[in-house]
Amino acid sequence: MITLIVVAVVAVLLVLAAISLYNGLVRKRGAVDNAWAQVDVQLKRRHDLIPNLVETVKGYASHERQALEAVVAARSQAVGAQTPREQAAAENALSGALKSLFALAEAYPDLKASRNFSELQEELSDTENRIAYSRQYYNDAVLTYNNAIQTVPANIVAGMTGFAAREYFQAPGDERGSVQVRF
Structure with a gap:
C-alpha cells in the first residue's frame, strides 16, 4: 500500500514537473x-521612411536613377523576406544601398542642406539604432529559448512536444569581416 502511494506521488510529481517545463518552454x-515582432516593427518603420527619403533625393538629384533604383529594389526585397536569414541578408543589402544614397547626397550641397532630407536622415539613423537593439533582443531571446530546449530535462519535454530551435538574426558570412576603407 505504501509503495503504491509512493509511486503515485512520484508519478504526480513527474507530471507536474513536465507541465512546468512545458509551460516554461511556451x-x-x-x-x-x-x-521577432519588435524587429519586424522597426524594420517596417525603416521601410516606411525610405520612399520619403527617395522622393526627397529625387527632387535634387533626379538624374542619379541608378542609386535611387537600387534603394527601391533593396527595399522591395527586404519587405518580401520571410525568415530571419532572408531578412538579415535583405536588410544588409538595403543598408548598403542607403549608404550609397547618403554618399550621393554629399555631392549635392542643396540636398545635404535640405531640412526635409536632414530630418529623414536623422529619423532613419534613429530607426537603425532601434533595429540594432531589436536584433540584439531577438537574438538574446533565441539564445535563451534554444538553450532551454536543448538542456536536460527540458529537452525531453521539448522533443516530445515539437519545440524546434529558432534561427538567429545574423549578418551573412561575407559581411562579418573587417571593413575596408579606401581613399
Whole structure:
C-alpha cells in the first residue's frame, strides 16, 4: 500500500514537473515570437521612411536613377523576406544601398542642406539604432529559448512536444569581416 502511494506521488510529481517545463518552454517561445515582432516593427518603420527619403533625393538629384533604383529594389526585397536569414541578408543589402544614397547626397550641397532630407536622415539613423537593439533582443531571446530546449530535462519535454530551435538574426558570412576603407 505504501509503495503504491509512493509511486503515485512520484508519478504526480513527474507530471507536474513536465507541465512546468512545458509551460516554461511556451513562455520562452512566446518571448522569441514577441522579440521577432519588435524587429519586424522597426524594420517596417525603416521601410516606411525610405520612399520619403527617395522622393526627397529625387527632387535634387533626379538624374542619379541608378542609386535611387537600387534603394527601391533593396527595399522591395527586404519587405518580401520571410525568415530571419532572408531578412538579415535583405536588410544588409538595403543598408548598403542607403549608404550609397547618403554618399550621393554629399555631392549635392542643396540636398545635404535640405531640412526635409536632414530630418529623414536623422529619423532613419534613429530607426537603425532601434533595429540594432531589436536584433540584439531577438537574438538574446533565441539564445535563451534554444538553450532551454536543448538542456536536460527540458529537452525531453521539448522533443516530445515539437519545440524546434529558432534561427538567429545574423549578418551573412561575407559581411562579418573587417571593413575596408579606401581613399
